[in-house]
Amino acid sequence: MLVETFLEGQEFSAFALVNGRQAVLMPLAQDHKRLRDGDEGPNTGGMGAYSPLPQFPSETASQVMTTVIQPVIDQLAAMGAPFVGFLYAGLIATSEGLKVIEFNVRMGDPETQVVLPQLQTDLGAAILTLLGGQKPRLDWQSDSIYLGTVIASAGYPRNGKDGVALPGITAADAMVSYAGVTTKNSKWVSHGGRVMMVTVKAPSVLAAQKRVNQILDHNVDQQAYTWRHDIGHSAIS
Template identity: 50%
Template sequence: MKVLVIGSGAREHAIAHALLRGGSVEQVTVAPGNPGMEKDGIKTTRLSESNHAALIDFVKDNGYDWVFVGPEVPLIEGIVDDFQAAGIPAFGPSKAAAQIEGSKDFAKRLMERHGIPTAAYRTFEDLASAKAYVAEHGAPIVIKADGLAAGKGVTVAMDVETADAALEDIFVDHRFGSAGAKVVVEDFLEGQEFSLMSFVNGTDFWPMPISQDHKRAYDGDKGPNTGGMGAYSPVPQIGEDVVRAAVDTIVRPTVEAMAEEGTPFTGILYAGLIATADGPKVIEFNARFGDPETEVVLPRLTSDLGAGIKAILDGGTPDFTWAADGATLGVVLASDGYPTDVVKGAHVPDIPVDDDAHVYYAGVAAGQEPGELVASSGRVLFVEVSAPTIKAAQDKVYGILDGLDVTGMFYRHDIGAKALAASGGEA
């Protein structure tokens, strides 16, 4: 099969790499992709993910069998609807179903109607009423821009002053543009967060192994929220009973609710969850693979990704199998200043890897010299390692990163620390 993947980041690199590894897909092209992907024999084409008409023509003219849509923006803009209208199979939710990510208010209302466990919330469309609610409610409290904000629209405010500043960022400074036309204000939840992604086709779904992302920019969960600075899988401090409860009380009722309300979901449903004393609860839903979770979950897939997705597109039953043991762990290398004042242009070093390690490229561009890459965005690349344990994976990935000249870039040094703390360093 020939497959076109839409997107440009490390997530799409991981998807394309997994498709080729499976065997049934012989050629993958990523639009627009990035030059780092080409190191893995992945083709790229500089078509914008927002140019739906050009992408449709490209698929038809070049004989691609189907399309995988990676990022949230084209999904929310209705790219799957447009492909399907042109007779092209595309894996991802419709524009209507993608609202589960495109509007936090939509997602919260859906959960409220169907009794799906999540934090209590209120939605506001003006600064004064939102501030009045925060003053009455008190802190800690969570402030979320309603629309898409590239993973940066959430503030966990431990005091009222921080909450007020976040609200002013959204309503006065318009930091997130139209994404901040509404604000969801949520109760603060205590517990460990984890990510549960599932392949979905209507009311049928196939869960993946869970993972844990690290959102804060700096070691010790300090600094601003980012799109993610690293991840690992499995998550030994989250018990199987918690995962089963999440499937039964969150994933299943959510896909059934979407179908019941006339917006059936097909694609990847990402549930960002927190294990509270009252059981797992939803922090957020995404309508696609998480980033960087994809880069540590897909390496654990032991079946053919392309064959599984093709089965779903054909209305059949896919076969997804996962490694029963071992661990994967990865770390983001980011440009200085990320996520607020990104300093681009750093030289990206060659990174030595072996069969148990991989580099997934994100914000890179071609440099002056042949084969040279330079940092062109906030998150530059992701180094992933597979090993028998989380500790072994952590040791290996930092052995790689600590030996590099990363002038102009930075990375966290504690990815996986929560798993090791929970297990006494034995995970």
């Protein structure tokens, strides 16, 4: 028997480092799954993300830990199957409280690209400390928004074009993450749907969104590639 219910609210992602008994939560992030602006078009693997989330109250992170992450960890340990690794909770904030959409045992793409750059302490050392039975202190930046937009092949997600020359992103304030790329005649070209992601940091979501759009509109061929211009719109509105 399948029981369904309609959930209304903002979805977001929460990553936690888990050692079987304890967990450390990372900054919350929000992904944009639909292909086009305004959350229109088909679902994709993710067209962009930003973090942290200024539109959520400060207590949201502690609620995620106490009502979602820790109960799952405790139950798995009680069942004799303690979980060790990255636990990804896909959540939605409704008028009735937090609801779980899904769990994954990995970090998420494209959220990882806007979460990890905020870390000011060593990730590897934190993992070793956690595995050693102690809870590490992770220091995160708190004065900027990290926002990234995915550049996808024209026709994605159904008929993406391969073999297209990659955009040249040379802006000093842009971080570029590569995904669906390969080499052809000793040159980098597209090879897959989501090709690249360009991330910047700024004092606000709106400022970060404007800067990313400026970089992409100036450097990317709109006939060969597609991307959204409204990443972060939920926070801005």
